Amino acid sequence: MRSVSKSFPGVRALRDVGLTVHVGEVVALLGENGAGKSTLMNILAGVHADYEGGIEIDGQPVFIHSPKDAARHGIAMIHQELNLVPELSIADNVFLGREPRTPRGTIDRGVMRARTAELLGQLGLRVPPRTLVRDCGIAERQLVEVAKALNLNLRLLVMDEPTSALADSEVHRLFAVIRELTARGVGVIYISHRLAELAEIADSVTVLRDGGYVGERAMAETTAAELVAMMVGRPLGELFPRAPEQRSTGPVWLAVRGLATTPKPGSGVRALRGLDFQVRSGEIVGLAGLMGAGRTEVLEAIYGACGAVDGELTLGGRHYRPSRPRRAIRRGVALVAEDRKAKSLVLDNTVRFNTTLVALDRYVRPWRTVDRRAERLAVAAKIGELRVKTPSQTALVRNLSGGNQQKVVLAKCLLAGPSLLLLDEPTRGIDVGAKAEIHALMNSLAEQGTAIVVVSSELPELIGMCDRILVLCEGRLTGEFHRDTGNGSAFDQEGILTAAMAREAA
Amino acid sequence: MTETTRTTDPANKGRVEPPVANGGPKTTKERLARMLPALGSLQGYIGLVLVVLIGIITKGQIFWNQTNLTNAITAFASRGILAVGVTLVILTGGIDLSVGSVLGIGSMTAAMLLTHLNLTPWLIVPLCALVGAFFGLCNGIGTTWLRIQSFVMTLAMLSVVRGIDRQVSDNVAVGTQLTDAQGHLTGQAAAFAKLGTPGHNLLRGNWLPLFGQVGIGYPVIALVVVCVVFQLVLSKTRFGRHVYAVGGNPTAAKLSGVNVTAVTIAVFALSGLLAGFAGPIDAAYSASADPLAGTSYELDAIAAAVIGGTSLAGGKGTVTGTFVGALILTLLDNVLGLNQISDNLQLITKGLIVVLAVVIQRPDFFRSLVSGARRLRRGRNLKSTVDKQKAEGAPQ
Numbered sequence: 001m002r003s004v005s006k007s008f009p010g011v012r013a014l015r016d017v018g019l020t021v022h023v024g025e026v027v028a029l030l031g032e033n034g035a036g037k038s039t040l041m042n043i044l045a046g047v048h049a050d051y052e053g054g055i056e057i058d059g060q061p062v063f064i065h066s067p068k069d070a071a072r073h074g075i076a077m078i079h080q081e082l083n084l085v086p087e088l089s090i091a092d093n094v095f096l097g098r099e100p101r102t103p104r105g106t107i108d109r110g111v112m113r114a115r116t117a118e119l120l121g122q123l124g125l126r127v128p129p130r131t132l133v134r135d136c137g138i139a140e141r142q143l144v145e146v147a148k149a150l151n152l153n154l155r156l157l158v159m160d161e162p163t164s165a166l167a168d169s170e171v172h173r174l175f176a177v178i179r180e181l182t183a184r185g186v187g188v189i190y191i192s193h194r195l196a197e198l199a200e201i202a203d204s205v206t207v208l209r210d211g212g213y214v215g216e217r218a219m220a221e222t223t224a225a226e227l228v229a230m231m232v233g234r235p236l237g238e239l240f241p242r243a244p245e246q247r248s249t250g251p252v253w254l255a256v257r258g259l260a261t262t263p264k265p266g267s268g269v270r271a272l273r274g275l276d277f278q279v280r281s282g283e284i285v286g287l288a289g290l291m292g293a294g295r296t297e298v299l300e301a302i303y304g305a306c307g308a309v310d311g312e313l314t315l316g317g318r319h320y321r322p323s324r325p326r327r328a329i330r331r332g333v334a335l336v337a338e339d340r341k342a343k344s345l346v347l348d349n350t351v352r353f354n355t356t357l358v359a360l361d362r363y364v365r366p367w368r369t370v371d372r373r374a375e376r377l378a379v380a381a382k383i384g385e386l387r388v389k390t391p392s393q394t395a396l397v398r399n400l401s402g403g404n405q406q407k408v409v410l411a412k413c414l415l416a417g418p419s420l421l422l423l424d425e426p427t428r429g430i431d432v433g434a435k436a437e438i439h440a441l442m443n444s445l446a447e448q449g450t451a452i453v454v455v456s457s458e459l460p461e462l463i464g465m466c467d468r469i470l471v472l473c474e475g476r477l478t479g480e481f482h483r484d485t486g487n488g489s490a491f492d493q494e495g496i497l498t499a500a501m502a503r504e505a506a
Numbered sequence: 507m508t509e510t511t512r513t514t515d516p517a518n519k520g521r522v523e524p525p526v527a528n529g530g531p532k533t534t535k536e537r538l539a540r541m542l543p544a545l546g547s548l549q550g551y552i553g554l555v556l557v558v559l560i561g562i563i564t565k566g567q568i569f570w571n572q573t574n575l576t577n578a579i580t581a582f583a584s585r586g587i588l589a590v591g592v593t594l595v596i597l598t599g600g601i602d603l604s605v606g607s608v609l610g611i612g613s614m615t616a617a618m619l620l621t622h623l624n625l626t627p628w629l630i631v632p633l634c635a636l637v638g639a640f641f642g643l644c645n646g647i648g649t650t651w652l653r654i655q656s657f658v659m660t661l662a663m664l665s666v667v668r669g670i671d672r673q674v675s676d677n678v679a680v681g682t683q684l685t686d687a688q689g690h691l692t693g694q695a696a697a698f699a700k701l702g703t704p705g706h707n708l709l710r711g712n713w714l715p716l717f718g719q720v721g722i723g724y725p726v727i728a729l730v731v732v733c734v735v736f737q738l739v740l741s742k743t744r745f746g747r748h749v750y751a752v753g754g755n756p757t758a759a760k761l762s763g764v765n766v767t768a769v770t771i772a773v774f775a776l777s778g779l780l781a782g783f784a785g786p787i788d789a790a791y792s793a794s795a796d797p798l799a800g801t802s803y804e805l806d807a808i809a810a811a812v813i814g815g816t817s818l819a820g821g822k823g824t825v826t827g828t829f830v831g832a833l834i835l836t837l838l839d840n841v842l843g844l845n846q847i848s849d850n851l852q853l854i855t856k857g858l859i860v861v862l863a864v865v866i867q868r869p870d871f872f873r874s875l876v877s878g879a880r881r882l883r884r885g886r887n888l889k890s891t892v893d894k895q896k897a898e899g900a901p902q
């Protein structure tokens with residue numbers, strides 16, 4: 001790709017970005033959220049039709065204006081949110097839109113199944129092609145996407161954050177598949193925020209920043225520090241800035257005894273079974289555990305998002321009974337939900353609308369009309385404080401980058417002035433710079449006496465940020481680790497992982 | 507439509523936005539490209555102007571005079587009021603198909619209260635609105651507590667309410683023109699009739715251009731008042747914000763402390779209330795309550811909302827837009843009628859207008875026209891290059 005430019009209404013632009021992928025090479029694309037990685041890749045995949053600049057394949061200029069054009073040139077993209085139809089089988093998904101026909105004009109399922117089985121075999125996935133995608137795990141779905149791509153004479157594969165939802169062993173399997181593909185001459189563009197992974201899989205790295213091209217490095221000749229500096233535009237200090245001596249001394253703010261839930265069977269929600277823990281004001285407590293261990297459920301139970309719960313809770317010394325979010329908000333609890341697009345934001349409305357959704361009552365005059373002057377000033381102050389990059393308060397949230405969307409969610413929660421802040425994967429899918437800003441924000445909130453409970457799949461993040469880490473497994477607490485060794489077992493990654501995988505004793 | 511931004515942000519209109527980080531538009535072309543979405547959002551007004559122009563060109567004074575315009579708008583007023591209620595429901599991501607039937611039962615209630623109890627219109631109208639609100643409340647409860655999809659719930663209500671209407675009226679229309687022994691309208695009947703008279707001498711005077719000579723009737727006043735009130739409710743109140751939040755993302759709304767159930771029930775109740783309120787107006791306008799009154803009005807109401815830029819997905823749209831949409835439909839009916847185009851062709855035209863409105867209303871419509879043309883041009887270039895390469899014996 002050469003000198004590609006693209007602009008969106010009022011928000012961000014891609015300026016003269018270039019990227020070269022050689023046959024059989026893995027090129028990592030790095031950049032903060034909003035740097036333009038996704039835009040660039042979407043152009044390549046034919047999602048954005050109106051761009052400037054040119055794309056060449058084998059030295060020939062090509063014009064990609066639709067996903068169909070991209071497919072014709074052997075370009076496939078695997079999005080972070082996978083594009084599969086859950087109610088169809090693996091074979092149906094692999095052949096979606098390219099179904100082979102029998103002479104009578106009906107779909108030739110025999111051919112589809114045979115070919116799919118062959119593709120899955122190449123990827124080392126032993127699942128019958130009839131299996132519904134709904135019943136596949138995330139790692140399997142990803143491989144189904146790869147199979148789908150392989151089915152169309154693949155020459156260039158774009159993978160956007162493929163490992164963000166995978167466990168370690170699954171990551172290794174995916175890497176094996178990528179190496180297999182490159183050995184066959186397929187070029188791979190690999191987008192990830194995990195620098196450690198890139199060192200393992202990528203041959204070269206291209207860095208973008210603010211829609212512009214920063215530079216290209218051979219992976220073997222660069223260091224993580226250099227890459228981070230390139231991404232951020234300045235050398236970054238310590239990644240996790242919470243200093244151990246800033247120990248919290250506040251009173252117990254949230255006390256939980258015997259927290260238990262009984263979700264509807266089949267809803268996929270993990271039942272919580274008798275949790276006991278406390279959070280002090282000014283303390284950051286981490287919740288660790290594997291996926292599906294019940295971490296999100298704990299936060300949502302405290303927030304009242306899943307209705308009434310069993311157990312004795314006190315908040316700020318007073319009895320607290322979670323039942324619905326409204327009541328939690330009134331008691332000074334705020335939740336930054338795991339999936340910002342699905343659970344936190346009204347994407348098609350403005351930054352201002354979203355920011356004041358929780359705390360709107362503060363800007364309401366008699367007759368429940370909104371005092372818009374006060375609202376505008378408050379939003380201006382908050383987005384200034386959190387450094388949300390937006391052209392105006394009336395920009396649609398949909399047009400912001402992931403990191404800035406997350407900051408809008410935080411602004412929304414903080415505007416209500418919470419005394420207990422529940423953060424569910426607050427830095428997932430966010431670039432290094434925004435991550436550091438959110439960590440700094442958590443620190444300053446804790447210093448001001450806010451009690452914080454944070455869920456993260458990144459253990460180093462929890463170890464770097466938290467005063468205490470609670471480990472969950474299958475809906476119960478299986479471990480507690482302290483930063484300060486004097487209080488019990490100290491942070492150690494291995495111990496936490498062991499606790500996270502502790503099976504039920506009985 | 508422009509109103510979408512205006513709803514959430516009227517105070518900001520005259521204010522200069524802070525400069526964008528990447529710098530503002532530089533060339534005329536870029537500036538034009540930025541303005542294009544705004545042009546697209548004005549589409550509702552463009553459609554209105556177009557319809558009026560067609561009317562004036564084809565029929566001149568016959569179209570553009572007070573009597574004709576007042577009559578046309580009066581005839582549509584009750585459907586316009588339904589459209590406002592339906593807009594509220596659609597904004598939360600639901601749909602209300604029962605408004606036509608509720609209007610019917612409202613009109614029947616009004617006629618019966620007048621003929622049997624000889625009540626004053628001042629009592630009849632609120633009572634009918636309450637009857638409508640009751641059915642709306644049922645819709646709301648069905649969609650929330652019983653978790654029935656609003657399409658299904660209100661479709662059932664459409665049938666149930668129409669059945670009740672026909673049962674209580676015994677399938678006979680009830681006239682509202684009660685006369686005494688001398689053949690004059692009784693006092694209450696005369697008062698009731700005023701509700702629907704197009705040329706009633708209210709708001710008369712030269713200060714009101716065009717319409718002031720004849721005067722504006724209650725139906726039009728009712729429509730305008732309803733529109734103004736609900737536009738203000740949506741744009742200025744907490745409830746309005748919550749309506750947009752529920753329609754835009756119900757999960758986010760719930761987690762942000764919005765009482766999604768209450769908001770949903772409220773919009774259905776309001777939609778029913780407005781439909782019930784429109785009942786007496788419709789009865790007075792047609793001087794009788796027909797058991798079939800209001801049949802398929804819900805479709806006109808939904809069409810008005812959609813032409814006005816309301817998205818059926820929820821969270822996007824305004825009452826102002828719906829008002830403009832209703833005006834377009836009204837005047838279109840009128841223009842086609844004046845030109846003696848048959849009912850059948852009118853229906854076809856209406857349908858096409860709805861489709862056209864939805865397509866043109868996309869914020870990126872003009873932009874995609876431009877890029878589409880560019881793509882076409884490029885595609886042709888590409889094809890000629892490829893052809894050339896093939897001719898040179900170097901296929902890709």
